[in-house]
Amino acid sequence: MNTIAIKAENFNHFFGKFQTLKNINLEVQRNEILGIIGPSGSGKSTFLRSLNRLNDLVPDSRVEGSLTIDGKNIYAAGTSIIELRRKLGIVFATPVPLPRSIYENIIFGPKMAGVKDKITLDKLVRQSLEDTAIWEEVKDRLSTSALKLSGGQQQRLCIARILALKPDFILLDEPCSGLDPISTMKIEESLRMLKKDYTIIIVTNNTKQAARVADRTAFFLNGEIIEIGYTEKIFTVPKDRRTNDYISGRFG
């Protein structure tokens, strides 16, 4: 099933006069993991945040070109940003549990969407926590504060929190940048499992992480895509010298 889920055509993004994304052309296949690598300031996160229109929160954010998700231009007038954000869940670089219980964190999204039934919510909580392999660790303390969890657990909770909204896409913005190797490994394992049901885009500063989890990898530099292709190819026989320089650690 190799349908195209996301398609960017000549997509540009600006913060005021500053152009952060230049002529992005990119396709994301359904149920793949796309890794996005590149030095900081290369527009990786901006691209990710363009997908669920989180950049709209910045007053002078502006886009040109087209960005379609499931065949619909998400910047077309009449797009429901709320629906869009429910469909594309995002996980940030630092785990950000809201200051409330584990249970309340998971049901936050569904509750805002109007789900009130206790049994449905209970099920959602259990299902999402199981899908991120954290259920066993927290099932006896769902009512304790999410802030008391370890960093790795908090980040998996944040992934579970977006799963509770039954999204189609999972966007991850350097999700392991502050985590220890074991927590990182657990999250990567979860991602491989989640790939069955979701399309995943992971922005990472750690090229090795992209090599480990991504089916395809895109290399961003100064707001442009330099190269995109199957991860093995990118990491073994990159076409562009700059890609090679970056992944072999010569700059970045």
Add this chain to the structure above:
Amino acid sequence: MKFNNPRIEQKIMLGILWIFTIITVFILLFIILYILKKGLPVISYNFLMTNPVDMGKSGGIFSTIIGTVVLTIGAILIATPLGIGTAIYLTEYTLENKFTRIVKFGSECLAGIPSIIFGLFGFILFVIKLQFGWSILSGSLTLAIMILPTIIRTSEEAIKSVPYIHREVSYSLGSTKWQTVTRVVLPSAIPGIMTGIVLSIGRSIGETAAVIFTAGAVLRIPTSLFSSSRTMAVHFYILAREGISMPNAYGTAAILIIIILIINMVTYILMNRFIKKYS
């Protein structure tokens, strides 16, 4: 002053800071204990539960307690929604611009105006112009205007101190702006907002100048919004100034202090519970 030995310098400075602290605490304790010592002997069940007799020379202070409570509740009920609403608008719904700067500057100026000016303003506007007369209504409105800047300011600070990323998380989970404000921002800001409200309650309870001009000083239990009423602070002022009864004045002052202490303690306990629930 220059010391050659940093360790001695350290010790001397520590000593000075310690003395400053002791002086502050001493002044505070002295005032409270002095008033309690003078006032407590007067306080009895009768003093609390009967109305003043003979201008307050004898009898209790019941009607002034009711007056204080009603007037303060009125002021808080008016000022809190206005203040929090303004703060939410200023922080969440507009960017910093000329208008918000004017509102902020205005409310800061308002905070620095002596309360007697508010009293005069309330007298002219509410008592005379709007013909509310000397009444609970005029008094509450005047007090509300007086405490509004405090509530706006503290609410604004409290709302601003909620990390921006919490709002981002909320939006990214498909919340509307209003949901984000009410479910994410306000719960985290409530302890700070409450601090402002408690401060305002304290100011309202202790206020005399603004109240005497607008709520009057009638020594009866108010029966409607348009009844005039005397608060404890005003009662204390009149008892002491007219030399009616110093013991009763101290008794009133002691009750005032005790009430404010209780309010602070109860809020503190409630806040701790609330914070525990949300962290």
